[in-house]
Structures are given as C-alpha cells and as structure tokens.
Amino acid sequence: MAVFLALLGLVALLKSPSSSQMQMMKLAETSWEGMTITLVVGPPTRFLLFIGTEPRWVEPRPEDTMHFMVLLSDGETGERIPYAAVWATFTDEQGQIVFDERMWPMISQNMGTHYGTNVPLPEGRYTVQVQIGPPQAARHPEYADRWLEPFVFETAIEWEGF
Ligand SMILES: [Cu+2]
Numbered sequence: 001m002a003v004f005l006a007l008l009g010l011v012a013l014l015k016s017p018s019s020s021q022m023q024m025m026k027l028a029e030t031s032w033e034g035m036t037i038t039l040v041v042g043p044p045t046r047f048l049l050f051i052g053t054e055p056r057w058v059e060p061r062p063e064d065t066m067h068f069m070v071l072l073s074d075g076e077t078g079e080r081i082p083y084a085a086v087w088a089t090f091t092d093e094q095g096q097i098v099f100d101e102r103m104w105p106m107i108s109q110n111m112g113t114h115y116g117t118n119v120p121l122p123e124g125r126y127t128v129q130v131q132i133g134p135p136q137a138a139r140h141p142e143y144a145d146r147w148l149e150p151f152v153f154e155t156a157i158e159w160e161g162f
Pocket of ligand 1: 069106108114115116117
C-alpha cells in the first residue's frame with residue numbers, strides 16, 4: 001500500500017504544472033527533406049542575449065502569453081540543426097498580421113538548440129507561417145543536397161493560453 005501511494009505521489013509530481021517542462025505544448029510538426037520541424041510553446045520566459053560584449057536580459061512583457069519555439073532536428077537521428085534563419089508570422093482570422101519577427105537562435109539545457117522568442121498572442125485562431133532558411137554552415141556530405149532553398153511551413157492553430 002505504501003509503495004502504491006508513493007507511486008501515485010510520483011505521478012502527481014511529474015504532472016505538476018509547477019514544473020515548467022510539463023507546460024510545454026506541441027502545436028504542430030512537419031518534415032522538410034529529412035528535417036523535422038516542430039512548433040512548441042511554453043510559458044513566457046526571460047532569456048539572456050549575449051551577442052556582443054554586454055549581456056542583456058530580455059524580460060517577458062506583461063502582454064506576452066507564450067514562449068514560441070521552433071525545433072529543427074534530423075528526422076533520423078534526432079540531432080538538432082543550428083545555423084538556420086527562422087522567421088515566424090501569426091495572422092488572425094481577419095487576415096491581420098499580429099506578430100512578425102525573426103526568432104532568436106537559442107540554447108537551453110532542457111529544450112536544446114532551438115529558435116524562439118516570447119510572443120504577445122491573445123487567445124484565438126491564427127495561421128502561423130514559419131519560414132526557414134537553409135542552414136548557413138559547412139556541411140558534412142550527407143547534408144550536401146538538401147535544404148538549399150527557403151522552406152515555408154504554414155499551419156492553423158487555436159491558442160487558448162496556458
Ligand atoms: Cu527559447
């Protein structure tokens with residue numbers, strides 16, 4: 001009985017919404033020439049920009065409702081793919097563009113290499129368009145003949161918040 005209760009306790013802990021890992025939600029996924037493109041959202045988060053000499057914290061704004069993330073990975077090995085330029089555009093049902101920005105290349109201990117930023121998206125239905133540029137890196141031979149043109153992934157989402 002004690003073991004059973006302990007197990008239940010463990011499950012409750014793993015499902016606890018206080019764990020930010022558990023609040024990640026997958027929005028959509030597609031594949032492009034062997035690359036898996038996954039759209040994931042988490043709660044708005046602070047992040048550090050260190051792209052010059054001065055580090056700068058970017059704090060979530062009051063209107064931010066999500067940390068939007070684009071995960072690029074090799075569909076066979078799961079290895080993440082860096083060095084791409086990723087741009088995200090959200091359009092509402094009236095056809096108004098409500099968000100249109102380049103994603104930061106990001107690193108995270110839990111999420112790994114990804115592209116993302118905080119997005120002030122009100123609840124509603126949207127079309128998300130994610131444009132991915134060819135990775136700007138020297139390539140080992142297996143990657144020589146793919147991802148040579150920009151790719152656009154468009155999908156519909158219904159955002160209800162966390
Ligand atoms: Cu991020």
